[in-house]
Amino acid sequence: MIEITNLHATVADKPILNGVSLHVPAGEVHAIMGPNGSGKSTLAYVLAGRPGYEVTEGSASFDGRDLIAMEPFERAAAGLFLGFQYPVEIPGVSYLQFLRESLNAQRRARGEAELSGAEFIKLARSQAALLGMDAEMLKRPVNVGFSGGEKKRAEMVQMGIMDPRFAILDETDSGLDIDALKAVGAGINSIMRKPDKGVLLITHYQRLLDYVRPDTVHVLQAGRIVRSGGPELAHELEREGYSEAAA
Amino acid sequence: MTAPFPTRALEEWRYADLDALQPVWEQLGEPERIAVLPGQSLEQVWLPSDDAVQVRRVSVSLGAGASLRLFALNAAEQYGRIELQVDLADGADFEFFAANIGTGLSTNEIVSNVRHLEPNAKSRQVVRSVLNGKAVGTYLGKIEVARDAQKTDAEQSVKAMLLDRGATANAKPELEIFADDVKCAHGATVGELDANQLFYLGSRGLPPAQARALLLEGFVMGLWDSASEPDAICEAARGALRSVVA
Numbered sequence: 001m002i003e004i005t006n007l008h009a010t011v012a013d014k015p016i017l018n019g020v021s022l023h024v025p026a027g028e029v030h031a032i033m034g035p036n037g038s039g040k041s042t043l044a045y046v047l048a049g050r051p052g053y054e055v056t057e058g059s060a061s062f063d064g065r066d067l068i069a070m071e072p073f074e075r076a077a078a079g080l081f082l083g084f085q086y087p088v089e090i091p092g093v094s095y096l097q098f099l100r101e102s103l104n105a106q107r108r109a110r111g112e113a114e115l116s117g118a119e120f121i122k123l124a125r126s127q128a129a130l131l132g133m134d135a136e137m138l139k140r141p142v143n144v145g146f147s148g149g150e151k152k153r154a155e156m157v158q159m160g161i162m163d164p165r166f167a168i169l170d171e172t173d174s175g176l177d178i179d180a181l182k183a184v185g186a187g188i189n190s191i192m193r194k195p196d197k198g199v200l201l202i203t204h205y206q207r208l209l210d211y212v213r214p215d216t217v218h219v220l221q222a223g224r225i226v227r228s229g230g231p232e233l234a235h236e237l238e239r240e241g242y243s244e245a246a247a
Numbered sequence: 248m249t250a251p252f253p254t255r256a257l258e259e260w261r262y263a264d265l266d267a268l269q270p271v272w273e274q275l276g277e278p279e280r281i282a283v284l285p286g287q288s289l290e291q292v293w294l295p296s297d298d299a300v301q302v303r304r305v306s307v308s309l310g311a312g313a314s315l316r317l318f319a320l321n322a323a324e325q326y327g328r329i330e331l332q333v334d335l336a337d338g339a340d341f342e343f344f345a346a347n348i349g350t351g352l353s354t355n356e357i358v359s360n361v362r363h364l365e366p367n368a369k370s371r372q373v374v375r376s377v378l379n380g381k382a383v384g385t386y387l388g389k390i391e392v393a394r395d396a397q398k399t400d401a402e403q404s405v406k407a408m409l410l411d412r413g414a415t416a417n418a419k420p421e422l423e424i425f426a427d428d429v430k431c432a433h434g435a436t437v438g439e440l441d442a443n444q445l446f447y448l449g450s451r452g453l454p455p456a457q458a459r460a461l462l463l464e465g466f467v468m469g470l471w472d473s474a475s476e477p478d479a480i481c482e483a484a485r486g487a488l489r490s491v492v493a
Contacts, residue, residue: 092465
């Protein structure tokens with residue numbers, strides 16, 4: 001599904017990724033853990049196509065298509081979703097309008113029929129309910145006045161609405177209290193735990209992995225994957241720290 | 248109109264397109280008068296016409312406790328000018344929400360002079376400009392607070408979005424205050440679209456042109472939030488934005 005080979009990337013000419021290789025097949029959830037500054041968010045941004053994140057070597061493909069050659073909106077239409085660590089505020093634009101236009105742009109690009117206003121509202125309500133979010137919040141400007149936890153929940157509502165084939169979730173668990181963490185974990189499982197879908201879960205902590213069980217855990221350090229293992233690796237990291245576990 | 252033709256030496260005409268003004272100067276009558284009687288309230292929406300040159304000169308007086316809320320779209324193809332003289336009596340409340348939207352070689356400007364003649368009056372002016380090509384968008388806003396006009400509350404918020412290096416925004420709030428117990432806030436910013444916002448919209452599937460249009464719509468449409476009948480001006484502003492972003 002996602003195939004990353006020897007990926008090198010720079011930000012403002014500074015090398016951050018130094019040869020990441022990673023394969024996430026359909027039906028699997030992979031977690032990426034690692035200390036601050038190891039390149040986790042950079043990997044997420046490179047895969048989503050953020051301007052300023054330059055690939056200098058290696059490749060990344062999504063279902064055989066060259067991801068790096070695609071614009072961010074084309075990656076979204078192809079079924080890629082990035083859950084932002086810091087969701088962006090957009091004053092003056094309502095969540096409903098933003099999401100409806102986005103979803104319909106994706107559907108147009110895939111040659112699918114657009115959703116009517118009524119169909120979209122129904123979908124948005126059901127996905128908000130799934131994540132335990134008041135649907136009235138979707139009438140407000142995008143993320144304006146949302147708490148940190150509400151923003152992360154809203155990211156997952158967006159994921160439910162877009163129904164992507166592959167999701168990269170960048171520290172979706174940070175800033176969540178325990179109830180929100182449970183709701184978000186359940187949301188990820190119900191939206192993404194399917195045989196034809198995959199997830200790359202970027203996290204600092206093991207606790208989200210109690211709710212979303214990863215098939216494989218990778219440790220990223222200094223822009224390289226230094227160790228991979230089963231779910232038990234996350235517990236080992238939590239116990240012993242990164243420097244110990246990666247040695 | 249018998250007044251002499253203006254020159255750019257006059258502050259209120261400094262950024263005007265005088266060549267465009269010349270042919271219509273003689274036909275401009277006296278400023279339109281709007282008087283709101285004490286305690287009354289009024290709301291108006293000013294839409295642009297199809298004329299290439301549009302000059303609207305209005306003289307407003309608000310009686311004690313009167314209120315006026317104006318919503319204006321200034322989007323002439325060549326030259327648009329909204330000129331406002333506003334006199335406020337005791338406790339009057341004046342609100343003005345306006346947009347300059349222009350592209351090509353157009354000049355659109357708003358020139359206001361709000362006079363707080365008596366105490367306790369409020370004025371609030373919010374102006375947003377979206378400019379592409381070599382367009383010019385201007386706000387010159389003068390606020391005068393008379394000697395006795397204590398407890399005046401005056402606010403000016405001016406923001407411009409430049410979509411092309413050739414576009415120009417002028418913003419000049421000017422205060423003349425002769426009372427000592429007043430609140431006069433003003434802010435002006437000139438910027439470009441936010442790269443983080445554009446990437447966020449792109450990551451959700453919006454192509455760049457559509458993402459830009461949505462951000463600009465948000466920037467402008469907030470102006471009409473308090474209008475009781477916003478449909479016509481929303482539609483006109485959307486149309487103007489479409490032609491500017493295209």
